[in-house]
Amino acid sequence: MSTQSAPAQGGPQGAPAHAAPPSRALPGGGDQRLHRLVASVVDKPGVLNRVASLMRARNFNIDSLAVSRTDREGLSRMTITLHGDDVAVEQATKQLYRLIDVLKVQDVTSEPTVQHELALVKVRVTDSNRAEVLKLVELTRGRVVDVSAETVIAEISGTEAEVDNFVACVREFGIRELVRTGAVVMTRGGTSIEEAVKR
Amino acid sequence: MPAAGSRHAAAIERAQREMLHEGASSPAVRTGAHGTRQRIGADVVCEALLRQGVDVFFSYPGGVILPLYDVLGDYPELRHVLVRHEQGGAHAADGYARVTGRVGVCMGTSGPGATNLVTGIGTAMLDSVPIVAITGNVPAALIGKDAFQEIDINGITLPMTKHNYLVRDADELPRVLAEAFHIARTGRPGPVHVDITKDALQQETHAGHPSLDEVMAGLPGFRPTMDGNHRQLKLAAAEIAAAERPVILAGHGVLHARAEGELRALAEKIQAPVAWTLLGVGAIDERHPLAYGYMGMHGWKHVNRAIQSADLLVAVGMRFDDRVTGNVRTYAPYARIVHVDIDPAEIGKNVAVEVPIVGDAKRVLAALGPMVEPVPAERRADYLDQLAGWRKDSEATSWHGSGAWRDGYLSADYVVQKIGELTDHEAIYVGDVGQNQMWLARYAGFRHPNTHVSSGGLGTMGFSVPAAMGAARGGTGREVWAITGDGGFQMTLQELMTLVQDQIPVKIALFDNKKLGMIRQWQEIIYAGNYHSAHLLGPDYLKLAAAFGIPAVKASRPEEVDDAVRFAQGVEGPALVWFEIAGEQNVFPMMPAGKGLSDLIEQWGGPDE
Numbered sequence: 001m002s003t004q005s006a007p008a009q010g011g012p013q014g015a016p017a018h019a020a021p022p023s024r025a026l027p028g029g030g031d032q033r034l035h036r037l038v039a040s041v042v043d044k045p046g047v048l049n050r051v052a053s054l055m056r057a058r059n060f061n062i063d064s065l066a067v068s069r070t071d072r073e074g075l076s077r078m079t080i081t082l083h084g085d086d087v088a089v090e091q092a093t094k095q096l097y098r099l100i101d102v103l104k105v106q107d108v109t110s111e112p113t114v115q116h117e118l119a120l121v122k123v124r125v126t127d128s129n130r131a132e133v134l135k136l137v138e139l140t141r142g143r144v145v146d147v148s149a150e151t152v153i154a155e156i157s158g159t160e161a162e163v164d165n166f167v168a169c170v171r172e173f174g175i176r177e178l179v180r181t182g183a184v185v186m187t188r189g190g191t192s193i194e195e196a197v198k199r
Numbered sequence: 200m201p202a203a204g205s206r207h208a209a210a211i212e213r214a215q216r217e218m219l220h221e222g223a224s225s226p227a228v229r230t231g232a233h234g235t236r237q238r239i240g241a242d243v244v245c246e247a248l249l250r251q252g253v254d255v256f257f258s259y260p261g262g263v264i265l266p267l268y269d270v271l272g273d274y275p276e277l278r279h280v281l282v283r284h285e286q287g288g289a290h291a292a293d294g295y296a297r298v299t300g301r302v303g304v305c306m307g308t309s310g311p312g313a314t315n316l317v318t319g320i321g322t323a324m325l326d327s328v329p330i331v332a333i334t335g336n337v338p339a340a341l342i343g344k345d346a347f348q349e350i351d352i353n354g355i356t357l358p359m360t361k362h363n364y365l366v367r368d369a370d371e372l373p374r375v376l377a378e379a380f381h382i383a384r385t386g387r388p389g390p391v392h393v394d395i396t397k398d399a400l401q402q403e404t405h406a407g408h409p410s411l412d413e414v415m416a417g418l419p420g421f422r423p424t425m426d427g428n429h430r431q432l433k434l435a436a437a438e439i440a441a442a443e444r445p446v447i448l449a450g451h452g453v454l455h456a457r458a459e460g461e462l463r464a465l466a467e468k469i470q471a472p473v474a475w476t477l478l479g480v481g482a483i484d485e486r487h488p489l490a491y492g493y494m495g496m497h498g499w500k501h502v503n504r505a506i507q508s509a510d511l512l513v514a515v516g517m518r519f520d521d522r523v524t525g526n527v528r529t530y531a532p533y534a535r536i537v538h539v540d541i542d543p544a545e546i547g548k549n550v551a552v553e554v555p556i557v558g559d560a561k562r563v564l565a566a567l568g569p570m571v572e573p574v575p576a577e578r579r580a581d582y583l584d585q586l587a588g589w590r591k592d593s594e595a596t597s598w599h600g601s602g603a604w605r606d607g608y609l610s611a612d613y614v615v616q617k618i619g620e621l622t623d624h625e626a627i628y629v630g631d632v633g634q635n636q637m638w639l640a641r642y643a644g645f646r647h648p649n650t651h652v653s654s655g656g657l658g659t660m661g662f663s664v665p666a667a668m669g670a671a672r673g674g675t676g677r678e679v680w681a682i683t684g685d686g687g688f689q690m691t692l693q694e695l696m697t698l699v700q701d702q703i704p705v706k707i708a709l710f711d712n713k714k715l716g717m718i719r720q721w722q723e724i725i726y727a728g729n730y731h732s733a734h735l736l737g738p739d740y741l742k743l744a745a746a747f748g749i750p751a752v753k754a755s756r757p758e759e760v761d762d763a764v765r766f767a768q769g770v771e772g773p774a775l776v777w778f779e780i781a782g783e784q785n786v787f788p789m790m791p792a793g794k795g796l797s798d799l800i801e802q803w804g805g806p807d808e
């Protein structure tokens with residue numbers, strides 16, 4: 001019943017008519033990796049909502065997002081970590097730029113950076129293992145910030161891997177509660193993301 | 200703490216009284232014209248509209264926006280069109296903006312008034328149309344308390360506006376409104392929503408209006424790139440120099456930037472055919488020898504064929520939407536792509552491109568023009584001959600123009616073509632959504648920019664009549680035709696009364712196939728003829744029009760078309776032509792979903808389709 005047209009004839013001059021046309025590559029089909037974006041945004045109510053809403057609506061999966069004020073009045077900073085291929089993350093960056101309150105977005109994934117996050121872990125302890133836990137916290141450059149008869153709250157900061165490692169170590173004692181801030185990032189050396197924001 | 204707490208409680212109490220319109224908190228005590236009373240937030244709104252050059256806006260009152268209506272009488276220069284549904288107001292603002300290039304304005308009250316605006320705001324968003332939508336909200340102290348008609352409209356419009364605001368303090372209004380208009384019209388245009396609490400509308404204020412410089416200084420994150428990067432332009436020129444089979448793709452961005460002249464000049468200089476998207480209709484006069492045609496899902500076969508065989512696409516102000524590309528993997532397989540767009544996020548989003556150029560279409564094309572080598576006509580002779588042959592072939596097989604379809608019923612494409620001819624192709628034609636929209640884009644014959652209006656991105660049925668209403672209020676001097684299916688018409692026909700009340704001269708061409716035509720077509724071709732809900736009952740449209748007081752006429756045969764169109768043209772105010780068209784006519788060609796531009800279905804069933 002139906003008749004479909006033959007594929008359009010005539011490729012570019014010189015292309016053999018019988019050869020199958022090449023397939024066009026889709027943007028965003030590359031290797032996934034963890035990216036770290038630093039967004040400098042106007043410190044206004046609702047800006048976090050705008051960023052979060054955009055990332056959700058555009059199908060970008062945020063791993064972590066940390067927001068804080070900066071040393072400059074009216075300027076906030078977000079550190080966003082997300083998985084995606086380079087093209088997809090570039091698309092996320094460009095979409096963020098469409099937000100009126102976003103001043104600058106930088107993908108610092110390939111730059112030398114310091115990336116730290118902070119975790120508080122409430123570890124279950126007994127009289128018999130308390131000393132062991134305290135020792136472990138000390139060895140991992142953590143800090144004990146609260147002690148009770150049954151628990152110790154340890155504070156640890158470091159790279160994601162360091163925090164992961166610490167959490168894995170104390171897990172055998174029993175974790176009652178865990179909170180992590182998500183990474184914050186700063187580029188090493190003489191550059192300043194904050195100063196790069198033109199006002 | 201207790202003091203603050205009781206202050207808070209008092210504010211809530213005051214707000215609750217305000218909700219009941221109690222007391223004289225509004226400037227009801229004024230004695231005369233606006234000079235003799237205090238200036239309040241509502242005045243700031245009116246002043247701001249006038250400063251922005253707004254001459255008309257489309258609105259509907261309600262509790263929390265009444266303070267604005269209370270002062271409107273003091274601003275006779277500001278024409279208010281009382282729509283019959285806020286969605287109609289938003290589409291009207293949209294239609295106004297599309298044909299004038301100015302910012303359209305619509306308003307509504309909180310809650311249902313605001314949610315009714317949403318479809319219109321979304322329509323403007325997906326087609327990058329500059330509108331400012333203003334809503335009232337409950338008094339600030341009641342926000343978040345589920346007060347009467349309170350809804351988080353800011354949360355609702357956030358992902359579908361270019362930017363939005365909630366204003367609780369009248370002193371902020373001058374800045375916010377100036378920003379709203381600046382953002383709506385600058386760079387890639389788009390809708391901005393400003394939500395204003397009732398108490399802010401009533402609050403006395405002395406705040407002055409900012410200058411444009413002050414507005415821009417307050418928006419450090421908003422600096423659209425207008426000029427193309429010189430290195431990229433050089434790369435584009437090199438691509439063009441090397442191309443043997445270039446095609447220029449024109450989108451809405453060309454019209455937004457008013458870049459028709461620059462587009463034509465480039466096409467002529469490099470002897471490249473121009474194809475256009477649905478929203479790019481009118482970017483080039485269709486009579487121009489290099490004007491090649493409408494592309495995409497229901498585009499012309501010859502156009503899609505040219506794209507599929509091109510070695511270079513120069514895409515300007517378009518976003519490679521799925522309706523344009525079909526399956527991206529098979530899209531324009533031999534083509535390198537130069538992509539010009541003012542929004543960097545559009546470049547590389549749907550297709551990977553060789554040369555991205557961020558900038559305003561007019562400025563980029565103006566800069567690119569002198570950088571490209573003129574191409575002598577002989578060099579393109581073979582190519583353009585081949586395209587001309589393809590065109591002849593496709594126009595002959597895409598059935599149209601013979602007047603009657605099966606059983607003598609009117610053929611829709613014939614009617615569209617006739618409307619185009621009888622209006623000398625000089626009118627503004629506002630399509631709805633569905634088959635009628637495709638017929639309009641294909642057969643009316645467009646000669647001027649911004650004379651074709653269509654909801655392309657959101658595909659909003661019911662768009663046509665209210666958008667035409669706004670277009671007719673735009674003062675372009677052109678006749679305005681709303682082209683609509685019977686389905687879309689039944690979605691927003693309440694605006695007929697607005698047309699009558701304000702004597703807005705919209706000519707409505709109702710394409711009544713007694714079907715949701717496009718749905719029926721898909722069901723026939725994709726769902727094995729399972730026509731669930733495709734049949735659509737409608738009223739006697741002559742009686743309907745008569746009830747509204749709109750002169751109307753019916754045409755069911757080809758020989759009745761001319762007189763019917765002439766009849767509508769002869770009416771001074773609004774008029775309706777009821778075209779009873781064939782019920783089972785399809786729009787061809789058609790690219791089935793998931794397929795590519797080379798997989799067009801050209802007919803189905805009998806050869807008379």
Ligand SMILES: Cc1ncc(C[n+]2csc(CCOP(=O)(O)OP(=O)(O)O)c2C)c(N)n1
Binds near residue numbers: 659661718
């Ligand atoms: C608000 C809305 N609802 C549903 C649709 C889906 N839709 C697209 S075309 C169409 C049929 C349109 O029928 P009609 O208005 O009679 O126009 P025709 O296709 O017959 O020209 C429908 C239901 C839509 N685009 N918009």
